[in-house]
Amino acid sequence: MAATAETTWHPADVFSGGPKSHKESALVVLNQPLELHASVYTKIWGNSVYRVAVDGGANRIHDLNISSKLDFAVDLVIGDLDSLLPDVRKYWEQKGVSITHDPDQYTTDFTKAVNHIWSSERAHPKDITVLGGLGGRVDQGISVLHHLYMFQKDYTPGKMFLLSSEGITFVLKSGKHKIKARENFGDIYLGKHVGIIPLKEPSTITTKGLEWDVTDWETDFGGQISTSNHVNAEWVTIETTKDVLFTIDFNTASQESG
Template sequence: MADDDVMVWHPADVLSDRPNLHEKSALIILNQPLELRESFYRRVWDNSTLRVAADGGANRIHELVTSSSQKLELDLVVGDLDSLLPEVRDYWTEEHVKIEHDPDQFSTDFTKAVKHIWTAERKDPINIVALGGLGGRVDQGISVLHHLYMFQKSYDSGKMYLLSSECVTFVLKSGKHKIKAQASFQGVRLNKHVGVIPLKEPSRITTKGLEWDVADWETEFGGQVSTSNHVVEEWVTIETTKDVIFTIDFEISPEDLARPSQDNVKP
């Protein structure tokens, strides 16, 4: 939480084997391939008090649970449901999961899931971990980053993390941030590669704790952009004049790296 106008981040907590280490969180599963084993995603599930599949995200979880021996529970499937497979809908219905049809064509399924969690009626902040990849099609990856940026207008409702199979990404609002960039849990640890990326507009950033620290450094698309920097201290501080994206990769145990995939199997 904020401490003397410094926003403190514990990104590794979303992968902790000790649920809800610092802050409560909800989970959104996007319609993206889940490329790691169930044991990896189990950590994220156990850290979440609410699990919502955004339309076709329910297909992805169904594939994962049917290829493993354990269940990953859902609380809700929400969206226009044009991607939800009939057999998957039957499966979640039998599991007593609520399926909510929202036909609004002017909002994405990601948006609908976020609105369900960050409602006006919710009194206490709750973080959101959005489970979805940045790999594959470039336009889809940019769309996910666009939504991440768009949703994080403030931290009043909570923080949002985008968790892919390789990294965790979040928005640093203008101001000063302190990030625990060296942390590990059972079989998972944050790695050293980071990026600080402006999306909407140019910013000036000052960093401490990176191999190539900068002071009052202007960054913008078409100019200088900080990618492939390295963490050298446990805590990294970043001060930014405008909102930027922060991303850090992680390492996981070999047994979590791959699982049998059904993506290319034809009936």
């Protein structure tokens, strides 16, 4: 493969409780169950300078606040608002939260939220952490992954991380990447299980730092793909000819004790 500039990743920074990179971090909450321990969300909220609930995601945060007796704040609720419950809308309005009704049926509510954060009118680029699982309906899960590809045309506006209840997923653009795969903040640890998935198109990858490294290995959805690989070093490097999804699991002390 030809030499390319290297992109460095610190996926555990989403748990840091404070921005670690040169970019500020924003949070997008989808209408999906929030199943992690409240202490994990406390760190994620602390790492975010701007927080957006996507339509029914406002219901999920409201429920989290009630169950945890904490106050996870949002700056904006946006979408066509067909899932926002009336009592929840009143809850956020009483807190002074801006609620934006965008009825455009040619863009998803997820897109509306990201466009708002990454609009040219906003002062600084921001990485985005997206809270949204891949469980439930298959089409909804595929849609979330589709949006990761769609939004991550490049890394100029910021990097995007999808955080489910079990792992972190992000898009590696064609080129060379260096990922810090062994890191923790307090009792939250990156795990050992890794997947490299060519969801969009076939790719050729070279890896270093995994238990089963490959060199100039052709990977194709429906053909051979690297799943359930294991981290074998602090840093993992991946060189890919096309965009691929990278996913790594994580664990917390609260999950282990539960």
